[in-house]
Amino acid sequence: METIVLRPGWSFANLTRRRLREERRTWMDANMPADVGSGLDASQVQLMEWLNERRAARWAERTSGDFARAP
Numbered sequence: 001m002e003t004i005v006l007r008p009g010w011s012f013a014n015l016t017r018r019r020l021r022e023e024r025r026t027w028m029d030a031n032m033p034a035d036v037g038s039g040l041d042a043s044q045v046q047l048m049e050w051l052n053e054r055r056a057a058r059w060a061e062r063t064s065g066d067f068a069r070a071p
Contacts, residue, residue: 040048
């Protein structure tokens with residue numbers, strides 16, 4: 001079992017990491033764009049990642065001989 005150690009007095013403004021984390025989460029929840037979460041599903045994301053990998057591989061194949069090594 002984990003013991004929570006409270007260290008009162010380390011911050012004059014009572015600003016703890018927990019409080020900062022909670023305030024960041026509250027701010028993010030309040031300011032999240034409306035279109036977040038309504039985008040692609042997991043299979044579409046996997047397809048896009050695969051297509052990007054293939055595109056990068058084709059680019060690497062085409063440009064592999066274009067650059068000479070420095071002596």
